[in-house]
Amino acid sequence: MGTLTIGCFPGLVGNMAYDFALKLAEAAVNKGHKVNIWFSGNATGSVKAHQKHLKDYSTGEKYLKALIEKGVEICTCEACTVARGIQKPEGIEGVQWNAMHWYLAKIYGSDRVLQIGGE
């Protein structure tokens, strides 16, 4: 089994690339792989708890929590998150808050890395 780290930079909940990142993570962890997800840029807007789940959204808070329960490590860029007006006490339980060094350390320890987006 290997380790996959996904850097997810674009979009909020409902964004195609964001959904892809979470579904790929789920498929990988279901096959026994270790998965890390790093949210940066606008993707960090998804870690605020109690957002309304629109029926057309395929992912959301429940999806993130389910991934965390399966062992997926999810970390949000703290600087990007607070820049969008979200404070740590408002965040989804189990999501880690950290800086770029978290992502770099996970990349270093991974067998495969997929970075999606980023300006």
Add this chain to the structure above:
Amino acid sequence: MKLGVFVSDFKLAADTLDRLKADKLGIILVQNGIYHATTKENGKASSLLDKTSNVYALSEDIQIRGMGDSDVDKRVKVVTYSDLVDLIFNEYDKIAWL
């Protein structure tokens, strides 16, 4: 190096792919990228399909757009998310996103 490239848009990425050096190149069509596998312009399929014999398209993204396996070019292998995981870990050393 065995390189798998995710193509997520219908805009032509051929020039970018030409600059990538790989012993084995895989193109994985996801999101709006799947239109490369399903759409012909003036009767011609996307030139991306000529880049390698290893072209894949994500089944879920094909179906979401109202199409099925029969709409996909015969050169393209239709895959699931589970198949993508196997491609990432077993077929390619590095993966990139366009």
